[in-house]
Amino acid sequence: MSSSSHLSNEALEGYESTSDPESGTYNITISSENVTMQKSSRGLYRGLFPKAETLGCFMVVFSTCASLACMEYMGIKGGIMENAATAALSIAIIIFAFGEISRAHLNPAISISFAIVGPFPWVLVTMYVLAQLGGCVLGSLAGRLVYDTKLDALLTKPTQGLGAAFSVEFVATSLVMFLAATLSTNKPSAGRFSGFVMGLAVGLGVILSGHLSGGSMNPARSLGPAIVACNFDHMWIYVVAPTFGAIFGGLLQRALRLQGWTNNDILPNDQHVMPLDLSVGITNYRG
Numbered sequence: 001m002s003s004s005s006h007l008s009n010e011a012l013e014g015y016e017s018t019s020d021p022e023s024g025t026y027n028i029t030i031s032s033e034n035v036t037m038q039k040s041s042r043g044l045y046r047g048l049f050p051k052a053e054t055l056g057c058f059m060v061v062f063s064t065c066a067s068l069a070c071m072e073y074m075g076i077k078g079g080i081m082e083n084a085a086t087a088a089l090s091i092a093i094i095i096f097a098f099g100e101i102s103r104a105h106l107n108p109a110i111s112i113s114f115a116i117v118g119p120f121p122w123v124l125v126t127m128y129v130l131a132q133l134g135g136c137v138l139g140s141l142a143g144r145l146v147y148d149t150k151l152d153a154l155l156t157k158p159t160q161g162l163g164a165a166f167s168v169e170f171v172a173t174s175l176v177m178f179l180a181a182t183l184s185t186n187k188p189s190a191g192r193f194s195g196f197v198m199g200l201a202v203g204l205g206v207i208l209s210g211h212l213s214g215g216s217m218n219p220a221r222s223l224g225p226a227i228v229a230c231n232f233d234h235m236w237i238y239v240v241a242p243t244f245g246a247i248f249g250g251l252l253q254r255a256l257r258l259q260g261w262t263n264n265d266i267l268p269n270d271q272h273v274m275p276l277d278l279s280v281g282i283t284n285y286r287g
Helices: 002-015 032-073 080-100 107-119 123-146 162-183 192-213 219-229 236-258
Strands: none
Touching: 002 123, 032 080, 032 162, 032 219, 080 192, 107 123, 107 162, 107 219, 107 236, 162 192, 162 236, 219 236
16 A cells, blocks of 8 residues: 555544654654545535525526616616616626625526536536526515516516527527636636626627517526516527527637637736636535
């Protein structure tokens, strides 16, 4: 048995290492308490992932309810630009608030795409999706309770045909995921402004798709209010199109990266900071 293997077993089993000055052999003592503390800290940090996703998605829907209530109070008829601004601001703030905890996916389509293109572990996908969906349901309920928001106003609906709605949801989500995958590389091009950039991307996506599909780009965002309202008309569009759109955007970005496309020549290395993927904290997660 090698000395490194012997040392590892001692550390895990809690035995104290010994030394033999005559033979010149020295073993480093590693306390089992330290190993237990590291495992406990990892478990605690891992337990924050779903909480951050739930709270983030709650804020996405609740901020929409607040915006609708504010415009109604001011006698302003809400439109696509108002919805886009609300989405952009809320996403940017949430990324800065929870990005270091869960990397603020806030979207089942994004989580699934990151699991396919890497490095997000598949074992966390179900937990993330349920947390995101739960946050959107709670946000819808809270908006209804606090602002008396009509659930119909939160539902995403096709306005000019199912084909058009599907297409714009696919394209808009592809663009958002392409940018998210770009920013989540080891040297993100936007640096510390990644949250703002992602917020702007989501806002642009709402502008591109709002008049045709309602600008969802997020299965949880559409399903949450639908569950509360018990109205699932055409909901398959808002589940299938964003999911496949995100997968396409992630695979496209990966293909370009593997072919040598890089942003390393655009910015100095010291400006590439704050990755938005989960490779930093949980790439080695095994359950």
